[in-house]
Structures are given as structure tokens and as C-alpha cells.
Amino acid sequence: MMSIDAPSLFGLIIAVIGIGGLAVFWIMALISVSRCSPLMSGLEAVGWYAIVIFAPVIGTLVWFFFGRDRYALPSER
Helix, strand or coil, X not given: CXXXXXXXXXXXXXXXXXHHHHHHHHHHHHHHHHHHHHHCCHHHHHHHHHHHHHCHHHHHHHHHHHHHHHCXXXXXX
């Protein structure tokens, strides 16, 4: 029978939490792009979706730091 020592179990838990957090952050970016897409042209929306989907970490950060404020409604700024 194989046993798992405490350090490797701790590393596994941290990895699962980290990957889960990144997945939630990525899904939030996709939802945010879709909420702002009526304010964009078709090509802009496709571009933002492509950036967020094909470059998940960098694309998500770029969307939240630069893209979201550009397409926010005046009441949301």
C-alpha cells in the first residue's frame, strides 16, 4: 500500500486551490467580456474572447486591467 507523506499532500492541496482559483478568475473574465460585448463591435468582442481563451492568465489580467474599464457603462466606472 502506498502512503502519502504530509509535504506532498500539502503541495497537492495548494496546487488544487491555485488551479481552481485561476479557473474561477478565467471564468469571471469570460462572463465580464460577455456582459460588455453589447458595447463593442463584433470584431472587438471576438478579439477579447480570443485573448482571454487562448492566453488564459495573461489575457485575463489584460482584460481586467485595461479592457473592462474601456467598455464599462458610465454608472459602473
